[in-house]
Amino acid sequence: MKNIEQINDKISSGKAVVLTAEEVIDYVDKKGLDQAAREVDVVTTATFGPMCSSGCFLNFGHSKPKMRMTEAWLDDVSTYAGVAAVDLFLGATQLQANDPANRDYPGDFRFGGGHVMEKLVAGEEVQLFALSYGTDEYPLKELRTTFTINDLNQCIMVNPRNCYQNYNVAVNTSDRPIHTYLGYLKPQMKNCGYSSAGQLSPLLNDPFYRTIGVGTRVWLAGAQGHVYSEGTQHSPTCERGHLGVPSEGAGTLALTGDMKKMLPEFVRGVSLKGYGVSLSVGVGIPIPILDEQMLLQTTVRDRDIMAQVIDYSTDYPERTGRVLGSVSYEELKSGSIMLDGKKIEAGGLSSYSKARKIAGILQEEIRSGQFLLTRPIAPLPLEQSMKPLKEASS
Amino acid sequence: MSTEPITRKLMLYFPECETEKPIVYHLVKDYDLIINIFRARVTPEEEGYLVLDVTGTEEHILQGTEFIRSLGIRIDAVNKGLAWDENKCAQCGSCVPHCPTNALSIPDRNTMEIVFNTEECIECLSCIKVCPFAAVSSLF
Numbered sequence: 066m067k068n069i070e071q072i073n074d075k076i077s078s079g080k081a082v083v084l085t086a087e088e089v090i091d092y093v094d095k096k097g098l099d100q101a102a103r104e105v106d107v108v109t110t111a112t113f114g115p116m117c118s119s120g121c122f123l124n125f126g127h128s129k130p131k132m133r134m135t136e137a138w139l140d141d142v143s144t145y146a147g148v149a150a151v152d153l154f155l156g157a158t159q160l161q162a163n164d165p166a167n168r169d170y171p172g173d174f175r176f177g178g179g180h181v182m183e184k185l186v187a188g189e190e191v192q193l194f195a196l197s198y199g200t201d202e203y204p205l206k207e208l209r210t211t212f213t214i215n216d217l218n219q220c221i222m223v224n225p226r227n228c229y230q231n232y233n234v235a236v237n238t239s240d241r242p243i244h245t246y247l248g249y250l251k252p253q254m255k256n257c258g259y260s261s262a263g264q265l266s267p268l269l270n271d272p273f274y275r276t277i278g279v280g281t282r283v284w285l286a287g288a289q290g291h292v293y294s295e296g297t298q299h300s301p302t303c304e305r306g307h308l309g310v311p312s313e314g315a316g317t318l319a320l321t322g323d324m325k326k327m328l329p330e331f332v333r334g335v336s337l338k339g340y341g342v343s344l345s346v347g348v349g350i351p352i353p354i355l356d357e358q359m360l361l362q363t364t365v366r367d368r369d370i371m372a373q374v375i376d377y378s379t380d381y382p383e384r385t386g387r388v389l390g391s392v393s394y395e396e397l398k399s400g401s402i403m404l405d406g407k408k409i410e411a412g413g414l415s416s417y418s419k420a421r422k423i424a425g426i427l428q429e430e431i432r433s434g435q436f437l438l439t440r441p442i443a444p445l446p447l448e449q450s451m452k453p454l455k456e457a458s459s
Numbered sequence: 460m461s462t463e464p465i466t467r468k469l470m471l472y473f474p475e476c477e478t479e480k481p482i483v484y485h486l487v488k489d490y491d492l493i494i495n496i497f498r499a500r501v502t503p504e505e506e507g508y509l510v511l512d513v514t515g516t517e518e519h520i521l522q523g524t525e526f527i528r529s530l531g532i533r534i535d536a537v538n539k540g541l542a543w544d545e546n547k548c549a550q551c552g553s554c555v556p557h558c559p560t561n562a563l564s565i566p567d568r569n570t571m572e573i574v575f576n577t578e579e580c581i582e583c584l585s586c587i588k589v590c591p592f593a594a595v596s597s598l599f
Contacts, residue, residue, distance in 0.1 A: 113549070115591070175593070248553045249589045256556040333549055335591040345549060345591070398568055400555065410556035414591065417571035418550035 069440045072106045072353050076434055081106040083431045085424040086265045086352075086363055093364045098357050105354045107431055107438065108363040110270045111284075111423035112262040113347040114415025115246065115335050118226035118297060119157040121182055121324055124218040125193070127151055132205035137195040138162060139181045146195070150203060155181060157344035167339065171244045177342025180334030182222070185214045186286070187329040220324040222285065222332075226296040228348055230268035230315035231372055234259045234392060234402070236409065239378035244339020248414055250377060256410040257374065257402060262420035263367045263394030267350035268316050270363045272309045274301070276352050278441025283320060284349030284427045286331035289436065290322025300451035307369040308362055312391060316445065320348065331423065347419055349427035353438050368395035374404060384453065464493075466514040468578055469524070470540055470598075472533040473507035480530055482509075490523040491515055498540055498582040500599050508599040510540040510582050540582050540598050543575035547594035554586040554595070563595075 075081040082105050084092055089108050093101045123139075133150040136143075141162045145154040159178035166172045184191055195208045214220050235258045237243045237250035244250075247258030263269065271277050281292045296317025303315045324332070331347030354360045373388045380387040392402045397411045430436035471482075486492045493514040501507035513520055524534055543563070550573050554563045562579035563586055565571055586595045 114551070249557065258553065333592055336593065337591055338588055343591075345551075398571065400565065400568065412551075412553045412556040412589075413571075414551050414553050416550040416552070418573075421570065 066356050067106065067353070068355065069353055069438050073437050075106055076431055076437055079432070079434055081431060083107045083109060083351075083428045085421070085428055086110045086270050087421065087424065089360070089363050090264070090366055093360065098361060102354060102357040102360045105360060108270065108352045108354060108360075109349060109424045109427040109431065110265055110267040110352060110363075111347070111349040111420040111427065112228060112266050112415060113331065113419035113423060114260050114262070114345055115337075115343045116224050116227045116346045117158050117246070117343045119182075119222065119224045119344045119346060120178065121155050121185075121223065122148070122219065122221045123153045123155065125151040125153070125212070126218050128205055128208055130205050131203045132195065132197050132208055133200055133203035134195040134208075135197045137193065139193060140176070140184070140191050141194070142176070142178050142181050157182060158341055160342060166341075171339030172341075173338060174336045174340065174342045176336075177334065179342050179344030182324070182344055183329065183332055183334040185220060186324055186327045186332040188213055188215070214325055222290070222320075222322050222324050222327070222346075223293075224296075224318075224320045224346065226298055226317045227320045227346065228267050228296070228318045228350070229261070230266070230272070230317065231311045231313055231370070232260050233314070233375045233381070234372045234397065234411075235377040235381070236374055236389065236404075237378045238376045243378055244337070245377045246337055246340050246343070247377065248412060249338065254404065254407060254409050256412060257397075258412055258414060259372060259397050260414040261372065261394065262415055262417055263370050263398065264365055265417065265420045265424055267348065267352075268318070269310055269365060269370055271352050271359075272305070272311060272362060273447060274316060274445040275359060275362075276355065276441070277318070277350060278444045280439060280442035281350065282437070282439040283322075284423065284430070284436065285320055285322035285327070286347050287328035288322040288324070288326035290320055291439070292318050292441075293321050294319040295445045298451050299446065300449060301446060302448050302450040306371050308365050310365055310370055312371040313373050314451075318445075331419070345416075347423045349423040351427060351431060351436070351438055366395070367398060368393050370394045372397070374402075462516050464514050465517055465520065466512050467520055468512050468539060469510070470535045470538060471509040471511070471527060472535060473501060473509070474531060474533075475504060475506055479503070482527060482530070482532070485526060486513065486523050490519045490526065492519055492523050508540060538598065539577050539580060541577070541580055541584070541586075542596050542598060544594050544596070547592050548573055549592045549594070551591065553589055553591065557585040557589050559583060559585070
């Protein structure tokens with residue numbers, strides 16, 4: 066039995082035993098749960114993948130004369146200006162103005178909000194164009210200038226939904242290729258797309274949110290951010306398998322962090338042909354090993370984590386709820402899965418290799434005393450499900 | 460020199476003036492080379508590119524490439540028509556099921572790192588369509 070304070074004392078004195086969620090599997094196999102639980106203080110988890118529900122708040126400071134921005138674009142990507150005079154919100158999935166989108170199907174979606182966020186973190190120059198109706202104290206009506214992230218007062222990332230606990234595996238049973246947010250799917254189930262770091266993924270290592278809750282400090286693309294709320298669509302009441310690990314979407318986290326402290330490698334604009342733009346973000350979350358049970362949760366392996374195969378040509382868009390089958394992340398990561406005797410090639414959208422790198426970076430930061438653990442200030446809900454849209458029939 | 464046939468992948472760059480010569484014809488007829496063209500863009504009065512495999516004895520390939528160079532055509536042995544930018548690649552692997560020759564592959568399924576082998580690439584450009592990070596690009 067350990068508590069967060071004891072673990073933090075060990076971290077501060079450079080004596081904490083920190084393993085990644087990959088390393089801990091073999092370690093427990095070798096040492097046994099009982100001994101390993103006494104030795105291991107922290108297990109680092111990580112994920113890197115598209116987190117569509119992302120964006121950032123920017124504060125520009127005031128022009129001379131002052132302006133109350135009512136419409137604004139960053140590199141021609143429309144932002145939300147209904148916040149305050151010089152605060153803007155940029156959404157990761159917002160397209161650049163005049164992008165033909167899917168009018169020229171399948172659209173390329175080369176640049177959007179996520180790409181602007183990538184440029185900001187990389188320290189590149191971005192163009193601001195803003196309009197206003199003008200007021201007595203904010204007379205300026207039009208502004209065009211360039212800036213970098215260093216010129217801003219704040220640039221704060223928010224991910225209302227991040228770290229999806231698990232996710233669908235998408236296939237296409239139709240006769241024509243389809244373009245989805247899980248990638249290009251060939252007809253007749255020739256390939257499938259998935260997106261999870263599996264055994265490294267944060268919420269698969271703490272499936273009942275014992276240590277990860279509101280207020281938990283996280284590694285968000287290199288910055289020390291935190292969980293500010295349950296994520297949107299958080300739906301922990303779900304089908305669960307080995308060690309209580311969900312075999313479908315389930316829990317999510319809402320994260321925030323200072324983009325000025327982020328690393329460009331882990332904030333990447335995403336272009337999905339025929340679908341749109343998004344943002345891939347790297348997240349690392351430490352799990353304090355409070356007791357044997359917590360350690361046991363972190364020993365979950367890819368072969369025990371299952372995901373549901375869903376047909377994105379009919380069942381997903383039509384919301385039929387039909388599931389074609391269930392496969393493990395070990396199978397998915399092997400490069401192909403078997404479904405009803407048919408071999409289907411598998412390609413990920415989340416990067417396991419980047420997730421490994423992040424788990425390693427966080428491990429080093431904790432070992433060297435730079436990253437301390439937190440006790441959540443409020444737990445995440447353990448029982449609730451996701452409602453479909455109520456469509457009024459008038 | 461060995462008389463065993465070998466295969467080399469070449470990218471030819473044609474400056475504007477050299478696009479009218481029947482190069483492939485001469486490679487086949489004069490140097491006994493087997494040619495497999497992956498991709499070509501040769502437009503009159505513009506620069507052109509040709510990416511191909513040549514198969515033959517090492518001696519014939521050497522003579523053939525000398526002939527190509529004698530026409531003022533540049534042979535790029537390092538860069539091919541498709542470039543993979545390791546720094547832009549986020550190692551997601553969504554390209555791998557779409558690569559017909561395993562030029563883009565994940566040899567180690569524990570680390571899940573993407574490897575690009577340009578010699579295996581037939582420049583079908585499938586990866587360009589599916590890469591979310593614009594990590595692969597065509598030089599022409």
